[in-house]
Amino acid sequence: MEKTPITAEQMRHYDSYTINQIGIPSLVLMERAALAVRDEILNAFPLYLDHVVVVAGSGNNGGDGLDVARLLHIAGVKVTILNVGNPDHASTEHQVQEKICQYYQIPEKTDLSALKQASLIVDAMFGIGIDRPVTGAYADAIATINESDALVVAVDMPSGINTDTGAIMGTAVKADATVTFAFNKVGLTKADGAKYAGRIVIADDMGTYAVDD
Ligand SMILES: NC(=O)C1=CN([C@@H]2O[C@H](COP(=O)(O)OP(=O)(O)OC[C@H]3O[C@@H](n4cnc5c(N)ncnc54)[C@H](O)[C@@H]3O)[C@@H](O)[C@H]2O)[C@H](O)CC1
Numbered sequence: 001m002e003k004t005p006i007t008a009e010q011m012r013h014y015d016s017y018t019i020n021q022i023g024i025p026s027l028v029l030m031e032r033a034a035l036a037v038r039d040e041i042l043n044a045f046p047l048y049l050d051h052v053v054v055v056a057g058s059g060n061n062g063g064d065g066l067d068v069a070r071l072l073h074i075a076g077v078k079v080t081i082l083n084v085g086n087p088d089h090a091s092t093e094h095q096v097q098e099k100i101c102q103y104y105q106i107p108e109k110t111d112l113s114a115l116k117q118a119s120l121i122v123d124a125m126f127g128i129g130i131d132r133p134v135t136g137a138y139a140d141a142i143a144t145i146n147e148s149d150a151l152v153v154a155v156d157m158p159s160g161i162n163t164d165t166g167a168i169m170g171t172a173v174k175a176d177a178t179v180t181f182a183f184n185k186v187g188l189t190k191a192d193g194a195k196y197a198g199r200i201v202i203a204d205d206m207g208t209y210a211v212d213d
């Protein structure tokens with residue numbers, strides 16, 4: 001398996017090859033991604049589990065976050081979801097995960113004050129899909145996260161960090177750890193990305209396959 005850090009475009013290519021050519025459904029990849037984040041949180045941060053707040057965007061990074069919220073909830077952890085994204089823009093997978101979280105009646109908030117009670121924050125606003133500077137409610141959430149003394153675990157990328165350059169796009173989450181999927185990302189190895197990522201965990205048992213075509 002290729003071990004050098006990859007770009008967002010390469011990751012999207014490998015994802016779509018795995019989903020469309022091999023036939024592994026994207027929700028299966030999402031579940032495997034979320035299991036890796038859950039395992040890292042339970043194994044590495046057992047003293048920070050009093051109240052986990054998952055900050056979710058409306059794309060598949062947010063979908064991963066909702067999946068992690070459910071997995072932690074059924075593991076007996078107190079979890080609150082803070083939805084920052086616009087629900088009207090929710091991706092298909094995000095909507096599936098949202099419905100499951102509603103089944104488990106996991107509390108959902110939109111007010112940033114939810115972050116004040118967090119012992120651990122899961123940053124699931126943006127992953128490799130970030131394509132413009134962060135502004136508005138997302139920027140406010142990032143500022144509040146960075147001011148918090150909660151432990152911060154980023155899903156795939158610290159939100160606001162450019163996957164390919166490591167540059168801060170307006171503003172970015174400073175994470176204690178980042179669980180990135182399938183392969184390391186170029187943006188986690190250089191510039192501000194290397195600093196903002198914290199300890200990097202590469203979840204490479206993802207079922208995502210590198211193709212060289
Ligand atoms: N690699 C894997 O095996 C898997 C990765 N998964 C996760 O999917 C995300 C990528 O999801 P995507 O929906 O493409 O993008 P994001 O969730 O990162 O971003 C959502 C959405 O946000 C918009 N956007 C971009 N920049 C901004 C901005 N500055 N302000 C507001 N909105 C912005 C843009 O339209 C994006 O589409 C990946 O990181 C993983 O977490 C899958 O779960 C499956 C397994």
Ligand SMILES: [K+]
Nearest residue numbers: 123126157159
């Ligand atoms: K993120």
